[in-house]
Amino acid sequence: xxxxxxxxxxxGDEGKGRMVDLLTQDYDVVVRYQGGGNAGHxxxxxxxxxxxxxxxxxxxxxxxxxxxxNGVAVDLENLWTEMETVMAQGVALTPDNLKISDRxxxxxxxxxxxxxxxxxxxxxxxxxxxxxxxxxxxxxxxxKKTVLAGELFYPEQLKERLKDIMEWKNLTLTQVxxxxxxxxxxxxxxxxxxxxxxxxxxxxxxxxxxxxxxxGKHILFEAQLGALRDxxxxxxxxxxxxNAIASYAPVGSGLTTAKLDKVVGVVKAYSTCVGxxxxxxxxxxxxxDKLREAGFEYGAKxxxxxxxxxxxxVATRYGVQIQGxxxxxxxxxxILSYMDKIPVCAHYKVNGEITDDFPFPSALGIAEPVxxxxxxxxxxxxxxxxWEDLPENAQKYVEMVExxxxxxxxxxxxxxxxxxxxxx
Ligand code: GDP
Numbered sequence: 189x190x191x192x193x194x195x196x197x198x199x200g201d202e203g204k205g206r207m208v209d210l211l212t213q214d215y216d217v218v219v220r221y222q223g224g225g226n227a228g229h230x231x232x233x234x235x236x237x238x239x240x241x242x243x244x245x246x247x248x249x250x251x252x253x254x255x256x257x258n259g260v261a262v263d264l265e266n267l268w269t270e271m272e273t274v275m276a277q278g279v280a281l282t283p284d285n286l287k288i289s290d291r292x293x294x295x296x297x298x299x300x301x302x303x304x305x306x307x308x309x310x311x312x313x314x315x316x317x318x319x320x321x322x323x324x325x326x327x328x329x330x331x332k333k334t335v336l337a338g339e340l341f342y343p344e345q346l347k348e349r350l351k352d353i354m355e356w357k358n359l360t361l362t363q364v365x366x367x368x369x370x371x372x373x374x375x376x377x378x379x380x381x382x383x384x385x386x387x388x389x390x391x392x393x394x395x396x397x398x399x400x401x402x403x404g405k406h407i408l409f410e411a412q413l414g415a416l417r418d419x420x421x422x423x424x425x426x427x428x429x430x431n432a433i434a435s436y437a438p439v440g441s442g443l444t445t446a447k448l449d450k451v452v453g454v455v456k457a458y459s460t461c462v463g464x465x466x467x468x469x470x471x472x473x474x475x476x477d478k479l480r481e482a483g484f485e486y487g488a489k490x491x492x493x494x495x496x497x498x499x500x501x502v503a504t505r506y507g508v509q510i511q512g513x514x515x516x517x518x519x520x521x522x523i524l525s526y527m528d529k530i531p532v533c534a535h536y537k538v539n540g541e542i543t544d545d546f547p548f549p550s551a552l553g554i555a556e557p558v559x560x561x562x563x564x565x566x567x568x569x570x571x572x573x574x575w576e577d578l579p580e581n582a583q584k585y586v587e588m589v590e591x592x593x594x595x596x597x598x599x600x601x602x603x604x605x606x607x608x609x610x611x612x
Contacts, residue, residue, distance in 0.1 A: 190404070190405075190406050190407070190449055191406070191407050191408075191409070191446055191447060191448050191449050191450070192211070192215070192406075192407075192408050192409070192448065192449060192450040192451070192452060193408070193409040193410075193411065193434040193437045193448050193450075193451045193452070194207050194208050194211065194408065194409070194410055194411065194452045194454065194517075195411040195414075195415065195432070195433065195434045195451060195452070195453055195454065195511050195513070196411055196413060196414030196415060196417075196432065196453075196454050196507075197414060197415055197453040197454060197455045197504055197507035197508055197511060197513065197516070198414045198415065198416055198455060198456065198459065198460075198461075198500070198503060198504060198507055199414050199416050199417060199459070199460065199461040199462070199467070200227075200413045200414040200416075200417055200461075200462065201228070201414075201456070201460055201462065201485075201487075201494065202414060202454040202455055202456045202519060203454050203456065203517070203519035203520065203601060204229060204245070204410065204411060204412075204454045205229025205230060205231045205240055205245040206229075206230070206231060206232070206245075206519065206601065206604060206606075207452060207454050207517045207519070207599070207601070208229075208231075208244070208245035208246060208408065208410050209231045209233055209245050209246070209248060209249075209606060210599075210606055210609065211408065211452065212245070212246040212248075212249045212252055212408060213249065214406060215246070215252065215406045215407065215408040216251070216252060216253065216400065216405040216406050216407065217246075217252065217253045217254075217255065217397070217400055217405055217406070217407045217408065218244045218245065218246030218247075218252055218253075218254050218255070218407075218408045218409075218410055219244065219254075219255040219256075219257050219393075219397070219407065219408070219409050219410065219437075219441040219442070219443070220242075220244045220254075220255070220256050220257060220260050220410050220412065221257045221259045221260070221409050221410070221411070221436060221437045221439075221440030221441040222257075222259040222260060222411065222412055222430040222431055222432055222436060222440045223259075223260065223261065223322070223411075223412030223413055223428060223430055223432065224242065224260060224261030224262070224263060224295055224320055224321070224322050224325065224412075225241040225242045225261070225263050225266040225267070225270070225295075225320050226241070226317075226318040226320040226322050226412075226428070227240070227241055227242075227412040227413060228240075228241060228487055229241075229245050230604070231245055231248065232604045232605050232606065233248055233605070233606040234606070235248055235277065235278060235279060236277050236278070238274060238277065238279075240270070240274075241266065241270055242256065242260070242262070242263065242266060242267045242270055243256075243267075243270055243271065243274060243281075243286070244256070244410050245410060246408065246410070247274065247279055247281065247285065247286065248279060252285065253284070253285055253286075253287065253396075253400075254285055254286050254287070255286075255287045255288075255289065255393045255396070255397070255441070255442070256286075256287070256288045256289060256292055256393075257289050257292065257393065257440050257441040257442045258289040258291035258292050258293075258393075258394070258440065258441075258442050259292075259430065259431075259436065259439060259440020259441065260289070260292050260440070261292075261293065261295040261321075261322055261325045261326065261329075261430075262288060262292045262293065262294055262295060262337055263294075263295040263300075263320070263321065264294060264378075264379075264382035264383060264385075264386050265297070265378065265381075265382050266320070267288075267382075267386065268382050268385050268386060271286075283388045283389050283391075286389055287389060287390075287391055287393050287396060288337055288386065288389045288390045288391075288393070289337065289390075289391075289392075289393040289394065289442050290336060290337050290338025290341075290390050290391060290392050290393070291336055291337070291338060291392075291393075291394065291442065292336065292337045293325070293329045293334045293335065293336055293337075294334055294335050294336070294337055295320075295321050295322075295325040295334075296321075296325075296334060296335075296375065296378075297321075297370075297375070297378055298321075298324075298354075298357050298361065298370060298375075299321030299322075299324040299325040299328065299334075300319065300320060300321035301321075301361065301367065302321065302324040302360065302361070302365070303317050303319045303320065303321045303322065303323060303324055304319045305361075305365040305367060306323075306324070306365075307319060309365070314464065315425060315426060315463070315464055317463075318463075322428060322429050322430075323429045325429070326429035326430055327429070328353075333353050333356065333357075334353065335349055335350060335353070337386075337390045338390060338392075340379070340383045340386075340387055340390065341387070341390075346379070347372075347376060350372070350375055350376070350379070351372055354370050354372060354375055357370065358370060393442050394442035394443070394444075397441065397442050397443040397446075398443065398445075401443060401445070401446070407443065407446065409434070409437035409441055409446070409448070411432050411433070411434070411437075412428075412432060413428050413432040414432065414507065415432065415433055415453075415506075415507035415510055415511050416503060416506075416507060417432055418431055418432045418433045418510070419431050419432075421433060421510045423465050423466060423549055423552060424549045425549075426463065426464055426465025426466075433510055433511055434448055434451045434511050434512055434513075435512065448512075450514050450515060451511055451512050451513045451514050451515070452513070452514070452515045452516070452517055452598070452599075453507065453508055453511050453513030453515070453516050453517070453595065454516075454517045454519060455499075455504055455507075455516055455517070455518050455519070455589075455593070456499075456518075456519050456520050457499060457518055457519065457520050457521045457523065457524050457585075457589075458479060458483070458496065458497065458498055458499050458520070458523065458524065459496065459497045459498060459499055459500045459503075459533075460483070460485050460494040460495065460496050460497075461494065461495045461496075462487050462492055462494050462495070463492075466549075466552040466553045466555070467495050467497065468497075468500060468502075468503070468533065468536060468552070468555045468556070468557050469497035469498050469499075469500045469503075469533045469557045470495050470496075470497045471496055471497045471498070476495075476496050476497070478526075479496045479497075479523075480493060480494065480496045482523050482526055483496070483520055483523040497533075497557075498530070498531040498532055498533055498557075498559065499532045499533065499589065500532075500533045500557070501532055501533055501534050501535075501589070501592045501593060502533060502534075502535060502536050502543075502544060502545070502546055503546055504589075504592075504593050505544070505546070505592065505593045505594060506545075506546035508593050508594060508595045509594075513595050514595070514596075515595070515596055515597075515598040515599070516590070516593070516595050516596065516597045516598060516599075517597075517598065517599035517600075517601060517609075518586060518589065518597050518599070518600050518601065519601040520601065521569060521582065521585075521586075521600050521601065521602050522568070522569050522570040522602040522603055522608075524564065524585070525564070525565065525566070525567060525568055525569055525570075526564075527564045528563075528564050528566065529561045529562070529563065529564060530561065530562050530563070530564050530585060531559045531560070531561050532559065532560055532561075532562065532588075532589070532592075533557040533558065533559055534558055534559065534560040534592070535558040536555040536556065536557065536558065537555070537556045537557075537558055538551055538554060538555050538556075539554065542558060562581070562584065562585055562588060563581045563584075564581060565578075565579035565580075565581040565582040565585075566579075567579055569582055569602050570602050570603045570608060571602075572602055572610065573607070573608075573609075573610060574610060575600075575610050575611075575612050578600070578610065586600055586612075596612075597612060598611065598612055599611055599612070600612065
């Protein structure tokens, strides 16, 4: 397989990083094509346990080139901090195995400020932002009011551009939010400090990718968030501010002519959601606490307890369809082992009508889950590596999900470690 995208099917935190780390063994290049440091991909392998936010999850494999594409929100400061952390854990990051697109726009400190200020203004109507500046960043990108990473190589022009942008940005900071304005010295000091550290990694990665493609290299595209957080197709307005779906990969990666031979959609064996917005299958109380504890469902970036509930077939089928998934990786199957009867949300009820269609965002808040139950398997499956060795009821669960969502489940993950999976 020459090209593959690994994407989330649900609300995020499905285990995409874990699957990228695993599947990178068959690829030469890994490209992140959207989003910023608001992600939290946890990867466990022989080098340790890592929480990645901006770095692609292919950085642990020797010989794999990792790219932050033009669609990514590059926060030089947070990226450098993350690189230092990962390097301190023994992972080599050099301009040979990590490259930043010169066409990636820079997330600037005021984007983070504005994110926090706006969430504070919204109070109980807040969107549940991680306050990493993502929404203000993408708004400015589309207004052409931020700068490209490659502009670091044109310091005089960069300074002029930043001066103009800062004057405009200060109007919002001071007049809308009553916050402190930026000075040119302050923003230039930030640019100089982190720009000088990251400049060696910045290059024309579009040209690099086109060459890699011409040489027949295998390229993997890594999504940052799940389908239901996609700006256009997700649960608006509780989405992220960029397109997380696979079809954006060619645009956001820099390889505009990429054809995706394979799209691996990652689905968790139950549902979780961080932040605000409708979450039809949500459990509360002791039932939720038990599942949250079993799956250790706390945000990698924020530490926030994740909202939890049973697998949502309606939302998952929608995610599979908009992602164009060719294969599914079903993760965290081992977590369900404690349940005698496993509920799944087989349908929704909207205004008294049973439906299998994922509702328009405005109707999502009134959708109710319709549960069906399957028998549990009552034994630890985390050590199993072959399909034939899985208890019959676990096999039946996988087959039931596969049929309901209409996509082949190729990988069943039974633990966070790299080798804890079953290939079907
Ligand atoms: P991502 O953002 O989609 O990469 O997902 P996260 O890293 O936020 O969340 C997935 C979490 O589940 C991580 O802590 C992984 O180490 C863990 N994980 C992934 N697959 C499995 C699995 O099959 N079993 C268990 N127990 N943990 C898993």
